[in-house]
Amino acid sequence: MGGGPRRPYPKSVWSPSGGWWAQPNTWKRNTAIVSVGILAVSAFLFKTSAELERRAVYPRVWIPSMLWAKQFKNNTDPKFQPPKSL
Numbered sequence: 080m081g082g083g084p085r086r087p088y089p090k091s092v093w094s095p096s097g098g099w100w101a102q103p104n105t106w107k108r109n110t111a112i113v114s115v116g117i118l119a120v121s122a123f124l125f126k127t128s129a130e131l132e133r134r135a136v137y138p139r140v141w142i143p144s145m146l147w148a149k150q151f152k153n154n155t156d157p158k159f160q161p162p163k164s165l
Contacts, residue, residue: 137161 103109129147137159138145145151150159 134159 129144130149132144132148133150134148139162154160
């Protein structure tokens, strides 16, 4: 089972994934660090996108960004109103 024994391999070969049969002892910690980093970058991008979002025409149907976009929360523009007939 498993395709046979491991073959000898050169020790001097470097690869970004860790080489042949890599299983570092700190894989859980490394995964947690990368996950937190991805979460932080995603949160920053979401926050920036929500602050910069502007719509020229009011949407015909409900869209999720209506929950967080400032344009829908404090709408003072009389031209930016929902359509009369939906």
